[in-house]
Amino acid sequence: MGGRRVARRVALPILLAALCGVGAVADKLSDLQARFDTETNGVHKAKMLQKLGDAEFEEATRAEKSGDYSTVDLILEKYRDNVRAASEALEKETPDGERHPNGYKQLEMHVQKGLRQVDEILLIAPAEFKPPLQLVRQDLLTLDDKLLRALFPRRHEKKPPDPAVPPTRPADPGVQL
Secondary structure (H helix, E strand, O other): OHHHHHHHHHHHHHHHHHHHHHHHHHHHHHHHHHHHHHOOOHHHHHHHHHHHHHHHHHHHHHHHHOOOHHHHHHHHHHHHHHHHHHHHHHHHHOOOOOOOOOOHHHHHHHHHHHHHHHHHHHHHOOHHHHHHHHHHHHHHHHHHHHHHHHHOHHHHOOOOOOOOOOOOOOOOOOOOO
């Protein structure tokens, strides 16, 4: 009986701290998103995406661990939209990524990180959640290619843009394309 009381005394503060931590992460994410949305400088927006994207990945991982793949999909779609917004702001402000790579490099590296995150989730996601995640992956691949072309235009001068390559994993028989 005494062991149960001790376990409750220890478990309750740990549980409360964990619940407060989840709320703090959500507040941090909404604060970062608000700052990102109001930023007008393309380079700053691209650099802000690093913190915002990491917070989105944390939240997506938390949702994935609880089996909430609808939330995972929404978070990763928002990440993709944020990447697109940062890319457009960057192109508008500094269209020559080769001469002015600041922002382009950070954004491209974070998109690579985002692609790895999506790939990891695609491996374990139930079949009904894979199609929207595959669309997010395809969009991120397209954005990544666009960023690489802006950073290294001479490497891509002679060859036309390649369509994004689908993942090399065997097709999941439960998913219809």
